[in-house]
Amino acid sequence: FWVRHGPTHEKALVGQRDVPADLSDHAALARLSAALPDGAVVVSSDLIRASATADAIQGSRPRLPHDPGLREFDFGLWDGMTFDKVARGWPDLSRRYWEHPGDIAPPDGESWNAAAERVNRSVDRLLANHPGQNIIAVAHIGVILTQVQRAMDVSPYAALAHKIDNLSVTEISTQPGWSASRINHIF
Numbered sequence: 634f635w636v637r638h639g640p641t642h643e644k645a646l647v648g649q650r651d652v653p654a655d656l657s658d659h660a661a662l663a664r665l666s667a668a669l670p671d672g673a674v675v676v677s678s679d680l681i682r683a684s685a686t687a688d689a690i691q692g693s694r695p696r697l698p699h700d701p702g703l704r705e706f707d708f709g710l711w712d713g714m715t716f717d718k719v720a721r722g723w724p725d726l727s728r729r730y731w732e733h734p735g736d737i738a739p740p741d742g743e744s745w746n747a748a749a750e751r752v753n754r755s756v757d758r759l760l761a762n763h764p765g766q767n768i769i770a771v772a773h774i775g776v777i778l779t780q781v782q783r784a785m786d787v788s789p790y791a792a793l794a795h796k797i798d799n800l801s802v803t804e805i806s807t808q809p810g811w812s813a814s815r816i817n818h819i820f
Contacts, residue, residue, distance in 0.1 A: 648708035673767035702755030705773035709742025
């Protein structure tokens with residue numbers, strides 16, 4: 634059960650910059666927590682917007698240590714810039730980054746493929762350490778989309794077509810094979 638962290642209200646790209654989430658909507662957090670399976674383990678990215686969201690919805694579920702492998706994409710020099718500023722400063726590179734995601738990376742940042750490999754390693758480790766157990770992973774839009782891509786066996790570009798709202802749930806099953814049964818569900 635992938636949960637996107639609470640809103641940051643940032644108007645710029647937020648990758649691995651550590652900005653807090655707005656967790657003031659206690660009713661939404663309570664609905665979300667109640668909708669998630671009891672007995673699941675809870676894990677999150679180590680970035681505060683994800684870890685604080687995980688703490689807010691944890692309830693009585695066991696909490697695993699924060700996992701830096703579940704961090705958002707590293708946007709490098711673009712982190713903190715608005716989309717239009719990035720497009721003006723790197724018109725060709727930024728267009729290719731969004732229209733042909735894969736091996737293209739922002740300056741001093743990571744590509745879709747590099748981020749997906751990092752996330753996949755963390756997910757594989759979590760699955761191996763908790764076989765057959767439900768896992769609630771609180772993370773970021775890019776992280777969740779890499780797993781949508783994996784479950785649906787689609788291109789990064791096709792995965793980017795999916796909307797992942799703050800405090801939404803994306804349910805991905807790995808048994809008997811990878812599948813996405815619910816994407817961007819709001820409670």
